[in-house]
Amino acid sequence: MTKVKHAASSLKRRKKVLKAVKGQRGARSKLLRTAKEAVRKSMISNYIDRKRKKSDFRSLWISRITAACKQEDISYSKFIAGLKKARIDLNRKILADIAANDSSGFKEIVKKVKA
Numbered sequence: 001m002t003k004v005k006h007a008a009s010s011l012k013r014r015k016k017v018l019k020a021v022k023g024q025r026g027a028r029s030k031l032l033r034t035a036k037e038a039v040r041k042s043m044i045s046n047y048i049d050r051k052r053k054k055s056d057f058r059s060l061w062i063s064r065i066t067a068a069c070k071q072e073d074i075s076y077s078k079f080i081a082g083l084k085k086a087r088i089d090l091n092r093k094i095l096a097d098i099a100a101n102d103s104s105g106f107k108e109i110v111k112k113v114k115a
Helices: 007-020 032-071 076-085 092-101 103-114
Strands: none
Touching (some): 032 076, 092 103
């Protein structure tokens, strides 16, 4: 029997890792051990940032709604409380979009909230 060397599979694995770290500086893009480390760390950051992205967008929407509320002489907290009292079920993403693109529509919502 001939000796089986796993050259094809190990080269494929190495190629996959090095392709993932393409563009990194120094040894991270050349050496397999440091490249694996870089891939592992980047995957962790990737996961964390996917979660952080949701928080970042929510704070952006809130700041847009706050700016529109200030123009209508109502605070953000009173506006949100009024929405709940008036049973208007619009999420912050939609409210921010309305505030940015349709000021007359936002004014109508504020009128309902104040009433």
